[in-house]
Amino acid sequence: MSMDQPTLTGFSTDPDATTHLPFIPQAVSPAALTNPKADIAALDELERHLFAHRYASIGITSYGETIDPEAATADRGEALAILEEEDHALLCSAETGALLERLSSASAVLTPMQAAQVRILKRDRARLVDVPAEVQSAFTRLTNESSAAWQKAKGKGDWSAFEPYLDRIVQQSCEIARCRNPHADPYDIMLDDNEHDTSRAFYDRFFAQVKEVVVPLLADVRASRRNQGPSPLAGRFDASRQWELARDLIALEGLDERKVFLTSTEHPFSDGLTSNYAIIAAHVLEDDVLSNVYTMLHEGGHALYEMGVDPALNYTSLKGGTSMGMHEAQSRFFENIVGRSAAFAPRLIEVMARRFRGQLGRVTPGQLYAAANRVVAQPIRVDADELTYPLHVIVRYEIEQLLVSGEATAADVPKLWAERYKNYLGIDVPNDARGALQDVHWASGALGYFPTYALGNAIGAQLQAAMIAEGMDFDGVCASGNLNPIHEWLRSRIWRYGRSRDTNELVLDACGEPFSARYYTDYLTKKYTALYSL
Secondary structure, eight states: OOSSSOOOOOSOOOTTOSOOOSOOOOOOOGGGGGOHHHHHHHHHHHHHHHHHHHHHHHHHHHHHHHTOOGGGHHHHHHHHHHHHHHHHHHHHSHHHHHHHHHHHHTGGGSOHHHHHHHHHHHHHHHHHTTSOHHHHHHHHHHHHHHHHHHHHHHHHTOHHHHHHHHHHHHHHHHHHHHHHOTTSOHHHHHHHHHSTTOOHHHHHHHHHHHHHHHHHHHHHHHHHTOSOSOOTTOSOOOHHHHHHHHHHHHHHHTOOGGGEEEEEOSSOEEEEEETTEEEEEEOOOTTOHHHHHHHHHHHHHHHHHHHHSOGGGTTSTTOSOSOHHHHHHHHHIIIIIITTSTTTHHHHHHHHHHHOHHHHTTOOHHHHHHHHTOOOOOSOGGGOOTTTHHHHHHHHHHHHHHHHHTSOOGGGHHHHHHHHHHHHHOOOOOOSTTTTTSOSTTTTTOTTOTHHHHHHHHHHHHHHHHHHHTTOOHHHHHHHTOOHHHHHHHHHHTGGGTTSSOHHHHHHHHHSSOOOTHHHHHHHHHHHHHHTTO
16 A cells, blocks of 8 residues: 555454544644645544545434434434544544644635545544543433433432433533643533533623613513403314314425435434424424424524535535534524415415314414414423524523532522522423423533523524515515525525535625624514514
């Protein structure tokens, strides 16, 4: 084998070898340092193996949440941990570090896509390189186990059954953060992982702006006492027909049904393996048909983003949404800005009534619009109206900070939760299942994720304003039921880039200005002032 390029190794047969991987960039001769073609070939090979691991991990995790038997929990965790260890070895070896540095220095011969691959791989590597492989894989095993424990605990409404897992997740998350940067606030690291270039200081400013508008607006809405009658969509809705409706909503939203796997789960989620394969997992509630409708539009927004990425990025580190904030911008955009708009209501009720003619056949678009936008303080975040929704997120943001700082432990969470729901929303938490156990995020180790939901709302409002400023008849598009013009606008400016551009850059290019919360607060003010005749 020529020594002028990195060698590709097979599985090691050396019992003393430290890793057993199908591919590791090897140490190279001085001649290889001037052979960028060989380095690009090594980059491509590295990406192929990382893609295979990512594809397997998403599938294993998704099926674990939906179809795996209970007894498979430990086996699934072991498979995921092994994949995590192999990813760690692939990305964090000295040889991979040298390869990425050489490619960074050879930027003149790289395509824009290759340059972006190198930049993102270096970022991914930096997040792992100082974390011992055994620490990272132990965390993977823990979150797999804790997700299963959470599902049982929620079913029984028993916080105490989940409590020890949360303490361990916080402890190990902080340990990983300290490995990465012992001088930084661990929570800042967690926030940055979910939305690059954010921190507690960023979100403190953002939430202060949101509360400044939402709190008095909510008081005015409550004082108006409008839109408080019985909902025309109340009743019991057959579960099997709701699943048929779910497929109708996939089509209405403009997803390619050939590329979507729809399944059921306790807490809805979605993921994308490639631009050809998205998973949507949801649940239906027989006494709340709107929960199904808006869950599907929300998860469909995630799927649209994943499948809207340029197919050329499929087998690279650039595949997928650039951040959780931008991902939630897409999901909340289609759930709310499209799905809860007056213009879209005629098309939406038409689709709903086809499955429930006897119950919904006489519901008017105006009645649907009023019911879908009714402001009611209630304990469940995913079913909250747009106005109270950010307050749900703030509750979690505040509790996460207390957990990460050590000012609170998992045992304190139900009390903290109840206090904040009383303070922010004026309601009592009925039980743990509808309180601190309602979300799966902490069980899966996703500390720092919740703020991105509120940030996504704000990004979505700014994207809509940009569409309209460019001349799109946004209401006309929604009223037509053909959302392709919205898809194409988002695909050309956001989706197609995958991870190759960060959120700040995407927003600046798409909107002609940096991110601003003003569009979100203006959107809420305009919408609820009109709805409640304030």
